[in-house]
Amino acid sequence: MTRVGIPRALLFYYYYPMWKAFFTEIGVEIVVSPPTNKRILEEGLKAALDEACLPVKLYFGHVLALVGKVDYLFVPRIISAEQKAYICPKFMGLPDMLRARLRDLPPIIDIPLDLRRPENTLDDFLKEVGHVFTRDRYLIKRAIEAAHRADQRFQELLVKGYLVPEVIEDLQGSGSSRKGVAQNWRPLKIGLLGHPYNIYDPFISMDLIGKLHRMAADVITGDNLPSAVIDEQTRFLPKRLFWSLSRKLVGAALKFFESENLDGVIYLTSFACGPESLVSELVTRWAKKNSSLPFMLLTVDEHTGEAGMVTRLEAFIEMIRWRKRNEDHLSAYGKLVHRY
Amino acid sequence: MKITYPHMGNLYIVIRALLESLGLELVLPPPTSRRTVELGVRHAPEFACFPFKLNLGNFIEAYELGADTILMAGGVGPCRFGYYAQVQREILEDLGYHMDMVVLEPPDTSWRELRDKIRYLIGRKSWWEVIKAIRFAWFKARAVDVVEEQVLYLRPRVQQTLELEKLYREALKKIDEAPDKKSLDRVVDHYLALMKGLPQKPGPFLRVGLVGEFFTVLEPFANYDIERRLGSLGVEVNRSIYLSAWINEHLFRGLLRVKGLEHTKELAAPYLKSFVGGHGRETVGSTVDYALQGYDGVIHVAPFTCMPEIVAHSILPAVSKDYGIPTLTLYLDEHSGEAGIVTRLEAFVDLMAARRERKLKGEAGKWIFT
Ligand code: SF4
Numbered sequence: 001m002t003r004v005g006i007p008r009a010l011l012f013y014y015y016y017p018m019w020k021a022f023f024t025e026i027g028v029e030i031v032v033s034p035p036t037n038k039r040i041l042e043e044g045l046k047a048a049l050d051e052a053c054l055p056v057k058l059y060f061g062h063v064l065a066l067v068g069k070v071d072y073l074f075v076p077r078i079i080s081a082e083q084k085a086y087i088c089p090k091f092m093g094l095p096d097m098l099r100a101r102l103r104d105l106p107p108i109i110d111i112p113l114d115l116r117r118p119e120n121t122l123d124d125f126l127k128e129v130g131h132v133f134t135r136d137r138y139l140i141k142r143a144i145e146a147a148h149r150a151d152q153r154f155q156e157l158l159v160k161g162y163l164v165p166e167v168i169e170d171l172q173g174s175g176s177s178r179k180g181v182a183q184n185w186r187p188l189k190i191g192l193l194g195h196p197y198n199i200y201d202p203f204i205s206m207d208l209i210g211k212l213h214r215m216a217a218d219v220i221t222g223d224n225l226p227s228a229v230i231d232e233q234t235r236f237l238p239k240r241l242f243w244s245l246s247r248k249l250v251g252a253a254l255k256f257f258e259s260e261n262l263d264g265v266i267y268l269t270s271f272a273c274g275p276e277s278l279v280s281e282l283v284t285r286w287a288k289k290n291s292s293l294p295f296m297l298l299t300v301d302e303h304t305g306e307a308g309m310v311t312r313l314e315a316f317i318e319m320i321r322w323r324k325r326n327e328d329h330l331s332a333y334g335k336l337v338h339r340y
Numbered sequence: 341m342k343i344t345y346p347h348m349g350n351l352y353i354v355i356r357a358l359l360e361s362l363g364l365e366l367v368l369p370p371p372t373s374r375r376t377v378e379l380g381v382r383h384a385p386e387f388a389c390f391p392f393k394l395n396l397g398n399f400i401e402a403y404e405l406g407a408d409t410i411l412m413a414g415g416v417g418p419c420r421f422g423y424y425a426q427v428q429r430e431i432l433e434d435l436g437y438h439m440d441m442v443v444l445e446p447p448d449t450s451w452r453e454l455r456d457k458i459r460y461l462i463g464r465k466s467w468w469e470v471i472k473a474i475r476f477a478w479f480k481a482r483a484v485d486v487v488e489e490q491v492l493y494l495r496p497r498v499q500q501t502l503e504l505e506k507l508y509r510e511a512l513k514k515i516d517e518a519p520d521k522k523s524l525d526r527v528v529d530h531y532l533a534l535m536k537g538l539p540q541k542p543g544p545f546l547r548v549g550l551v552g553e554f555f556t557v558l559e560p561f562a563n564y565d566i567e568r569r570l571g572s573l574g575v576e577v578n579r580s581i582y583l584s585a586w587i588n589e590h591l592f593r594g595l596l597r598v599k600g601l602e603h604t605k606e607l608a609a610p611y612l613k614s615f616v617g618g619h620g621r622e623t624v625g626s627t628v629d630y631a632l633q634g635y636d637g638v639i640h641v642a643p644f645t646c647m648p649e650i651v652a653h654s655i656l657p658a659v660s661k662d663y664g665i666p667t668l669t670l671y672l673d674e675h676s677g678e679a680g681i682v683t684r685l686e687a688f689v690d691l692m693a694a695r696r697e698r699k700l701k702g703e704a705g706k707w708i709f710t
Pocket of ligand 1: 053090195274275276647
């Protein structure tokens with residue numbers, strides 16, 4: 001069977017369920033690179049440009065982990081995943097950067113996904129991908145349907161409160177971690193902001209989610225909010241945010257800030273990320289001005305030590321616990337008084 | 341209404357022509373200086389790009405001089421430039437500096453938006469007057485470009501370099517002051533003649549192409565005066581983008597027929613198949629262009645963390661290898677040390693010189709990139 005490699009990095013965390021269903025239906029075996037480890041990081045650091053951001057460097061590492069094991073690499077050129085928005089310039093040039101810097105790569109499937117205009121659809125994109133493997137139009141049609149079903153199911157689970165890695169783990173059949181209900185029983189609840197490939201990659205985030213869970217805090221992310229909520233929250237921005245991940249993040253942040261049942265908000269960002277350099281500034285300022293929730297910004301890069309992060313995290317959670325104990329003496333949680 | 345705008349090279353001449361012909365009051369920010377950088381760096385996000393910080397410094401300094409309205413360009417992504425104004429306004433507001441911002445950019449919903457913004461600025465002036473003002477400003481931009489191109493050509497050649505710089509400064513001043521198209525043409529002819537009349541050294545000279553992010557290319561303060569430094573090292577610099585080309589591309593959306601970077605898209609295609617925002621694709625394409633024209637090397641400048649240029653830089657080694665043209669990428673921001681830049685430029689010039697010599701002797705050129 002033809003094997004297609006999918007790097008476990010960047011938008012893997014959003015598209016995996018869909019891609020898996022699609023390729024399986026087409027009759028293609030998919031091979032996902034292993035979870036990020038030290039070796040993958042080091043290979044990535046060596047191959048990518050020094051000035052690139054950590055997530056892109058890691059992508060290089062994951063690609064290298066697949067070389068020799070697959071017949072194709074699936075690196076779609078993601079120009080835009082929704083109307084009038086981009087992800088990031090680096091996604092647009094990703095296949096080209098790989099080709100220019102790595103040798104002996106298997107053929108790359110770099111079909112562009114560009115949904116900026118309404119006349120371009122996800123189905124057309126998938127059709128084109130399907131054509132790489134088969135001429136059977138009926139089969140491709142079935143695969144597209146399977147892809148949509150899988151994605152819909154994924155979104156439903158997220159809105160129920162499951163975290164992205166939990167769903168993906170389940171799909172990969174590595175244990176049935178999922179119980180009847182989503183996490184919803186720990187005494188604290190933290191809103192977690194950040195790009196999916198930062199917060200869900202346990203290596204980059206130094207298992208931030210796991211750590212929070214062990215500190216008895218539930219975690220909710222922007223991905224657990226229905227997209228209508230994000231739209232609603234970002235409608236009043238002075239200018240439409242033209243980066244999809246940032247728009248989602250800002251929408252989630254504004255929602256979190258006015259939420260009454262959250263105990264705090266953590267924003268994880270990676271060093272040298274372009275969009276986040278501006279967006280984290282806005283979110284941090286709004287957190288101070290418009291929200292009474294405890295807020296913490298964590299920036300990671302390849303040199304960040306785990307110890308420092310643990311100390312900050314513990315202090316943050318301790319402060320929240322203290323606050324909770326003394327809640328009655330504090331003024332009521334502030335509402336969002338000013339919005340752009 | 342006292343309007344200010346962010347500095348970018350000699351753009352102030354164009355802006356002044358535009359606003360003053362419309363009878364608007366302009367408060368130029370003081371020339372970008374160490375203090376501008378300090379102000380910008382202090383109040384901007386740490387990892388914002390260098391142009392963002394310089395702009396912010398300009399705004400604060402203009403505010404101190406009484407400006408109350410900011411006029412700037414924008415964009416719709418994916419480069420960060422398109423979201424500068426919104427973040428800068430938030431920062432200025434938090435500092436207690438209340439300034440209006442008028443951002444000229446491709447409208448999101450309808451052209452009405454853009455029209456309303458211009459209306460807001462010009463009040464009751466007629467559109468005909470606006471068109472006349474734009475035309476005049478455009479002529480000034482062209483005049484600046486023609487003079488600059490000549491200066492770039494002459495810098496390695498003339499013997500009295502100080503004299504050339506003096507003429508250059510004078511020419512800019514006279515262009516800035518010229519009240520109409522006729523005197524503008526006279527100024528340009530006059531200074532071109534004076535410059536060309538300076539005694540010259542015999543060649544040949546190394547030729548280098550300057551590519552990269554447009555602000556860094558156009559603003560000597562942001563590029564640590566790279567063109568002059570190269571000139572004094574005996575190198576003729578060819579700049580991939582000029583003011584008028586930038587204005588045409590960003591404000592007129594390519595309506596005018598001046599030499600721009602359109603042709604570089606095709607040249608970039610074998611290496612980069614998509615636009616990546618900013619000038620990323622143009623950087624790759626212009627490098628190919630310079631290689632085809634037999635240049636000795638290409639220097640690529642960009643602000644630290646600039647996304648489109650990082651994509652381009654990732655790809656340049658492949659171009660360098662295929663065409664055998666040396667390239668040097670410099671990321672510039674407030675942390676760049678002048679001494680380091682000078683050393684790297686000197687080394688690069690030596691490398692180009694050695695390569696040219698080898699070529700003359702008929703040896704195949706080795707490809708080198710940094
Ligand atoms: S959005 Fe940021 S982290 Fe993601 S690829 Fe772009 S620069 Fe890197």
